[in-house]
Amino acid sequence: MELDNLRNFCIVAHIDHGKSTLADRLLEFTNTVSKREMVEQVLDSMDLERERGITIKAQAVKLEYRADDGRDYIINLIDTPGHVDFSYEVSRSLAACEGALLVVDASQGVEAQTVANAHLAIESGLELVPVINKIDLPSADPEMVKRELEEGLGVDAAEAVSVSAKTGEGTKEVLEAIIRLMPPPQGDPDAPLKALVFDSSYAPYRGVAIFVRIIDGSIKKHDKIMMMATGRVAEVESVGVFEPDMKPVEQLHAGEVGYVFASIKNVQEIRVGDTLTGAKVQAAEALPGYDEAKSMVFCGIFPIDGGEYANLRDALEKLKLNDASLNFEPETSTALGFGFRCGFLGLLHLEIVKERLEREHELELLATAPSVAYRLEMTDGSEIFIKNPSDYPSKGVGSIEEPFISATILTPPEYMVAVMELCQDRRGRLVDVSYLSEGRAQIKYDLPLAEVVLDFYDQLKSKTRGYASFDYDYAGYRQSDLVKLDILLTGKPVDAFSAIVSRDRAYDRGKALAEKLRKLIPRQMFEVAIQASIGGRVIARETVKAIRKDVTAKCYGGDISRKRKLLEKQKEGKKRMKQVGQVTIPQDAFLEILKVEE
Amino acid sequence: MSGLYLHIPFCRSKCVYCDFNSYAGLDALIDPYVNAISDELAEPGRVWDGGDIFDTLYIGGGNPAMLNEALPRILKSLFAAGRLAPGAEVSIEMNPEDAKADVLENLRAAGVNRLSLGWQALDDDLLRRIGRRHNAAMAQEALVVAGQAGYSDVSVDLIFGLPGQSFDDWRSALERVIEAGPDHISAYDLTIEAGTPLARSVDPELRTAMGAPLPTEDAAAQMYEWTRERLVGAGYEHYEISSFARAGRRCRHNLNYWYGGDYLGIGAGAHSHFQGRRWWSLADPAKYIEAKNKLAGSEHLSIRQRLSERLFLGLRLVEGVEAQLIERELGEDPEKIFAKPLAHWRELGMMAAGPRLALSPGGLALANEVMVDFV
Numbered sequence: 001m002e003l004d005n006l007r008n009f010c011i012v013a014h015i016d017h018g019k020s021t022l023a024d025r026l027l028e029f030t031n032t033v034s035k036r037e038m039v040e041q042v043l044d045s046m047d048l049e050r051e052r053g054i055t056i057k058a059q060a061v062k063l064e065y066r067a068d069d070g071r072d073y074i075i076n077l078i079d080t081p082g083h084v085d086f087s088y089e090v091s092r093s094l095a096a097c098e099g100a101l102l103v104v105d106a107s108q109g110v111e112a113q114t115v116a117n118a119h120l121a122i123e124s125g126l127e128l129v130p131v132i133n134k135i136d137l138p139s140a141d142p143e144m145v146k147r148e149l150e151e152g153l154g155v156d157a158a159e160a161v162s163v164s165a166k167t168g169e170g171t172k173e174v175l176e177a178i179i180r181l182m183p184p185p186q187g188d189p190d191a192p193l194k195a196l197v198f199d200s201s202y203a204p205y206r207g208v209a210i211f212v213r214i215i216d217g218s219i220k221k222h223d224k225i226m227m228m229a230t231g232r233v234a235e236v237e238s239v240g241v242f243e244p245d246m247k248p249v250e251q252l253h254a255g256e257v258g259y260v261f262a263s264i265k266n267v268q269e270i271r272v273g274d275t276l277t278g279a280k281v282q283a284a285e286a287l288p289g290y291d292e293a294k295s296m297v298f299c300g301i302f303p304i305d306g307g308e309y310a311n312l313r314d315a316l317e318k319l320k321l322n323d324a325s326l327n328f329e330p331e332t333s334t335a336l337g338f339g340f341r342c343g344f345l346g347l348l349h350l351e352i353v354k355e356r357l358e359r360e361h362e363l364e365l366l367a368t369a370p371s372v373a374y375r376l377e378m379t380d381g382s383e384i385f386i387k388n389p390s391d392y393p394s395k396g397v398g399s400i401e402e403p404f405i406s407a408t409i410l411t412p413p414e415y416m417v418a419v420m421e422l423c424q425d426r427r428g429r430l431v432d433v434s435y436l437s438e439g440r441a442q443i444k445y446d447l448p449l450a451e452v453v454l455d456f457y458d459q460l461k462s463k464t465r466g467y468a469s470f471d472y473d474y475a476g477y478r479q480s481d482l483v484k485l486d487i488l489l490t491g492k493p494v495d496a497f498s499a500i501v502s503r504d505r506a507y508d509r510g511k512a513l514a515e516k517l518r519k520l521i522p523r524q525m526f527e528v529a530i531q532a533s534i535g536g537r538v539i540a541r542e543t544v545k546a547i548r549k550d551v552t553a554k555c556y557g558g559d560i561s562r563k564r565k566l567l568e569k570q571k572e573g574k575k576r577m578k579q580v581g582q583v584t585i586p587q588d589a590f591l592e593i594l595k596v597e598e
Numbered sequence: 599m600s601g602l603y604l605h606i607p608f609c610r611s612k613c614v615y616c617d618f619n620s621y622a623g624l625d626a627l628i629d630p631y632v633n634a635i636s637d638e639l640a641e642p643g644r645v646w647d648g649g650d651i652f653d654t655l656y657i658g659g660g661n662p663a664m665l666n667e668a669l670p671r672i673l674k675s676l677f678a679a680g681r682l683a684p685g686a687e688v689s690i691e692m693n694p695e696d697a698k699a700d701v702l703e704n705l706r707a708a709g710v711n712r713l714s715l716g717w718q719a720l721d722d723d724l725l726r727r728i729g730r731r732h733n734a735a736m737a738q739e740a741l742v743v744a745g746q747a748g749y750s751d752v753s754v755d756l757i758f759g760l761p762g763q764s765f766d767d768w769r770s771a772l773e774r775v776i777e778a779g780p781d782h783i784s785a786y787d788l789t790i791e792a793g794t795p796l797a798r799s800v801d802p803e804l805r806t807a808m809g810a811p812l813p814t815e816d817a818a819a820q821m822y823e824w825t826r827e828r829l830v831g832a833g834y835e836h837y838e839i840s841s842f843a844r845a846g847r848r849c850r851h852n853l854n855y856w857y858g859g860d861y862l863g864i865g866a867g868a869h870s871h872f873q874g875r876r877w878w879s880l881a882d883p884a885k886y887i888e889a890k891n892k893l894a895g896s897e898h899l900s901i902r903q904r905l906s907e908r909l910f911l912g913l914r915l916v917e918g919v920e921a922q923l924i925e926r927e928l929g930e931d932p933e934k935i936f937a938k939p940l941a942h943w944r945e946l947g948m949m950a951a952g953p954r955l956a957l958s959p960g961g962l963a964l965a966n967e968v969m970v971d972f973v
Contacts, residue, residue, distance in 0.1 A: 549822060549964065550965070551822075551963060560876070567910060567969055567970055571970045
């Protein structure tokens with residue numbers, strides 16, 4: 001295959017703008033997947049992805065297409081996740097491509113992740129082809145979208161393709177635009193092997209499939225290869241392409257996208273972004289690669305049934321086989337027992353991991369409030385990181401820093417005030433306000449990540465009736481005035497409720513937390529005192545009075561089975577409670593207290 | 599000892615709190631229903647092996663009075679067939695508006711010797727709010743008429759914790775009940791059952807139901823505690839969580855349930871129990887009438903389940919239940935099997951002192967909390 005007849009592209013879009021549906025149409029149109037085999041969102045292989053309508057893992061697929069110029073082309077599509085949590089996966093995929101389709105919803109227009117993804121693609125030197133999707137909708141306004149692209153993003157919209165991924169209208173035009181507008185890959189087929197590792201995936205019994213884009217040279221079975229960053233050498237067992245199922249081929253050539261099996265058993269051994277080269281004849285220098293995905297959000301995950309601890313560990317290990325960005329280490333909580341402190345890319349990642357653990361591994365889990373990692377400078381000059389508020393030292397803390405993000409929020413102008421109020425309320429600092437078009441303002445804020453991991457996104461959506469969109473970049477650590485807030489039940493601190501909060505708000509927050517807990521904790525056999533304290537000083541106190549009556553009327557007409565079932569149900573309810581010392585706490589409480597309004 | 603329960607699923611109208619198997623507007627089914635229960639009485643079939651002769655009969659509903667003349671007829675045929683033991687307790691539920699002298703006399707002549715009057719409340723506004731068809735005067739009148747008709751064992755049913763009911767309302771109602779002097783009083787605290795009009799009317803924010811404020815848990819607890827104190831002071835024996843009786847007037851039919859005894863239930867949705875087997879009929883009256891096989895479901899209780907039922911039923915009785923008795927019957931000692939929860943509840947003072955397994959007065963108000971540990 002001539003390089004000229006090859007194209008590598010990805011699709012980037014804001015969530016719900018129709019990226020996966022467009023990918024489905026492209027697969028269908030090129031007969032990569034027959035109508036018969038067609039399921040919605042072919043490239044989203046996890047049930048969870050299909051259900052939620054999101055892509056979590058990057059996927060690659062090879063399309064064959066005879067263009068209007070009469071020539072046969074091979075087009076590699078690298079599907080990317082659309083959510084901000086997974087933007088590092090987007091940047092990986094971009095590095096394997098020469099072009100990107102920027103899909104924009106014709107009625108929604110440019111959204112925060114459209115902006116973020118477009119910038120990523122432009123920075124990566126990709127040829128950007130705008131695709132205006134959902135033109136079948138009555139509210140579609142392609143001209144408005146073009147204006148927003150040009151004026152707001154500086155993207156040339158002259159060649160934008162209008163499509164309806166739903167009906168399939170415009171699919172062919174998209175393929176033609178890819179061939180006409182995106183450059184073929186450059187590469188030297190005779191140079192030493194140089195291939196970018198853009199992802200990896202664990203396949204049972206076969207080991208790890210390394211997803212590669214060959215830049216120079218070629219790769220085939222029995223080749224000895226080397227990972228340039230780690231120096232690890234391995235022998236190639238097989239190579240192949242994605243159709244979209246894995247299909248072995250003789251050889252992968254410069255410019256092509258495919259997979260490599262090389263007797264590697266663990267995804268941890270693969271560093272995504274690394275460069276593959278020949279073990280004997282090596283490339284002169286490695287590809288630039290990219291930053292490792294860092295855990296930004298942490299929470300404790302505990303089995304409700306303490307006996308499930310080993311199963312939880314096994315399940316986490318299995319998930320990690322395919323998700324290098326998931327981190328975990330054992331944690332012991334006096335309130336919740338044995339579990340793991342887990343690190344995630346963001347909140348969605350957290351939710352997805354928890355849901356997969358519960359669903360695919362049938363575990364009943366309790367997750368503590370998400371938190372961030374704080375950097376503490378101690379008075380003795382040492383520095384420590386804290387991923388769990390309960391690890392906050394009782395003395396010797398000099399100063400404390402927390403991670404910040406640079407947030408981009410796009411909203412209709414009528415909600416600007418509401419958005420800004422929300423950001424101010426979350427300790428945000430306004431950076432910039434501009435307009436993409438008459439109907440769309442772009443607001444930039446620096447915000448502490450800790451303020452975002454709770455319910456910022458939900459709040460933003462509710463305050464703007466769902467019209468605002470949000471994206472962010474990490475902006476490093478900055479010093480803040482923070483204190484540790486403890487919650488005590490019957491005089492004993494409950495570690496799972498500890499939080500690190502800004503000093504200004506600690507008092508209000510403590511009061512609000514105690515009040516919320518009073519509503520969440522059911523009445524028990526004895527009075528329960530709830531206290532909020534900062535540095536050993538109690539700042540708020542609430543009381544849950546002792547239960548006084550719990551008795552049901554007669555067993556009517558001898559229907560004792562019903563009475564038994566009612567008691568069994570009550571017992572089940574109790575089981576779902578967590579015993580913390582003497583106090584029984586509903587599991588919801590651990591999540592509900594996150595939603596405290598001060 | 600075995601009991602017979604006859605279920606009459608017809609009502610003139612449904613009360614807002616009621617989730618029993620009873621229906622308004624099915625009057626056309628009454629005649630075929632009478633035939634169906636007569637057939638079932640003649641041939642209970644199933645696994646009932648408790649003999650043909652019953653020590654108690656309880657006719658409940660719904661509203662049994664809606665069967666009119668058929669009711670004495672059924673009773674007479676039961677007696678004629680020798681199905682009721684000499685001295686059997688024969689109870690019937692009756693709403694005050696149906697308690698007419700001739701009706702009561704006919705039933706008395708047919709063998710009914712215990713009457714359970716559905717007073718529920720003694721405040722006209724409250725009665726209206728919960729959908730009852732009688733007023734306070736009719737309730738009190740019914741008790742007088744019952745006495746005149748020769749009944750010496752009359753119970754009244756009351757509900758406390760009703761929407762709009764204050765502690766003082768309840769206290770004054772109970773004083774008038776004591777003054778009227780029934781032989782037996784059942785005082786239930788209101789349970790808001792899912793799916794009832796009452797449940798649908800609940801506003802959790804305002805804490806109201808049927809547009810009136812719901813008593814708080816503390817208020818309802820206070821009502822219960824005071825009820826017990828006052829009725830015991832007035833000479834009633836508190837013998838079960840919700841039941842109070844003058845000497846010798848405990849309801850034997852209900853006691854049999856709490857003792858874990860055997861009983862045969864006849865009629866739509868009626869439950870039966872025999873030695874750890876339980877079964878129940880089709881609940882829908884039309885289906886019940888039509889079906890040849892009226893069985894809707896059954897279960898065979900494990901020893902462990904029987905043990906737990908014996909405990910949670912026995913604990914409803916103020917005198918509780920004897921551990922050795924259960925051990926003799928089921929071969930398992932509840933003191934051993936439930937050693938841990940029993941120790942816990944004893945420590946918290948929820949169990950009464952003494953060799954029997956019984957709840958303390960405080961424990962009675964929190965019976966479910968304790969019983970949960972035995973299922």
